[in-house]
Amino acid sequence: MDESIKRTMQRLVRRIPNQLLKPTLDKWGRLTAAQKQSLDFTQPKWALTERLLALCEENEWTAKHIIELEMIYVIDNPNQGMWYAFQLMDPEDDAASVELAQFKEQFKSHLRELVKHVSVKIKKHTDEAVWIRIAWGDGFTRPNHLKPTYVVHHLQTPYVFVSSLTSKQKPLLSQALVLSTRYNVIKDANLSGRKLTAIRDLLMRQYQQVFPTKFPSPLTEKNETVSNPCIEKEQSGAAANRLQMACEAFGDGELPQLQSAVYKLETKFKDPTNKTMTEQEEPFKCVIKFASTNLLESLKQCATSGIASTPVTPLLSSIPLKGRNYFVITDNGPGPTTQMHTSQK
Known part of the structure; x- marks a missing residue:
């Protein structure tokens, strides 16, 4: 053997x-x-x-x-490692007509033009997702099957999910993807997590969303408990309003189990009592991370219970709205992270 x-x-x-x-x-x-x-x-x-x-x-x-x-x-059992989401941009006219057989042939062909020794296995799952397993080698070594990269792509959508990809392999995979899907650019979607289904559902809006209306009717609170009628009458209006705004910000029903959100601050330090920091020309940099077994549900419960103020701040509501969990905050507001561009030859 x-x-x-x-x-x-x-x-x-x-x-x-x-x-x-x-x-x-x-x-x-x-x-x-x-x-x-x-x-x-x-x-x-x-x-x-x-x-x-x-x-x-x-x-x-x-x-x-x-x-x-x-x-x-x-x-x-896809929840074994960290998954990163990418988005294909600038489609060509025939991008929507790419079929599985055509995609498989062209993806393998383009990747093997870029990498001399590479092993590619492509399989279509029952939910229509195309699963790609890549064992990488190079010009001198055989493919390493101990450290494969996994790629998940739903044809006719611009979304790609990747696990176990190194910075050296990233441009190679990017070029093979854009050429075989008939797109011109692929960028980082700034969304990652250990649950593939969670980041997929969040990015592709596959969960129950609540949209604001001109005359919103309060949503029914779940798990209602018996309380003092006078107190309940006094607080019911505010509670229903908080629940409505929380659901509009994060969704209703079973939410995608996102586990973290990261905010990278690159802002000027503002505190009139601390002139040493305030007068510095360089921006104040730090990283803030929110973590939970189900972050969206936790944030929703905070808003519903009154622990967090409503309406929900855009810094938090942007997670489901934009389908991202990594943000760069500057003095001009949230900014995008570096994009990955791959031009078609």
């Missing part, structure tokens, strides 16, 4: 939790009924790994087969 295949298989089996290993192998479909019965999933992971390596040799599995198994696990 090739040593790189063995290491890839070992690392993959260690990565898959015990409770998910059997259903993942079943979905893979490469084991015979007898081979499945020979696996004891109550054994320690190392023993199970050795048995699978023996089956790997017995069945003469290649890197292609191991990649299939890895992609099944990653697609079914």
Whole structure:
């Protein structure tokens, strides 16, 4: 067995939790009924790994087969690393007509023109997302299957989600993407998170939004509790108004589980009591990070309960409005981060 295949298989089996290993192998479909019965999933992971390596040799599995198994696990369990969103810009006239077969052929062709040794596997998921696995090499080394890049793209949309991409690989992937999708520019969407579905739903507006109306009717508060009728009558108007504004800012129902938002401040220090800092010509720089298991829901609850003032400040409401969770704040207001441009040749 090739040593790189063995290491890839070992690392993959260690990565898959015990409770998910059997259903993942079943979905893979490469084991015979007898081979499945020979696996004891109550054994320690190392023993199970050795048995699978023996089956790997017995069945003469290649890197292609191991990649299939890895992609099944990653697609079914995408929240394993950090995902970064990008947006394709400036489409050509035929961008909306690009089909899967055409995209696969051109993406592989363009990337292999840029990188001599690269392994590309493309698979369409049931939700119409195109999943791309890239193992990078260079002019002298073979593709490294231990550190692949994953790319998710919904055809006919301008959004791309990427995990495990280095700064050296970024321009190569960018050029291959714009050429194969018929766009001219790709830029950083300033949105990232560990939950792929969360940043996808936020960027593609796939959650229940609440829009302001001229004569808004107060939304019904959830989990209502019995309280003093006099107090309830006095406070119900203000509470309903806070709930309405919170839902308009962040959405209603189940919100995308975004886990953080970062604000990079590059502003002048303003404090008349501190002349030393105020008179400095250089901007005052710092980074503020909000973190939660579900940041949008936390911010919404703060506004609804009255902990945070309403209407919600644009600095926070811009997260769902603009589909971003990274902002640069200057004296002129929120500014974009550096964009990544790739021109078509």
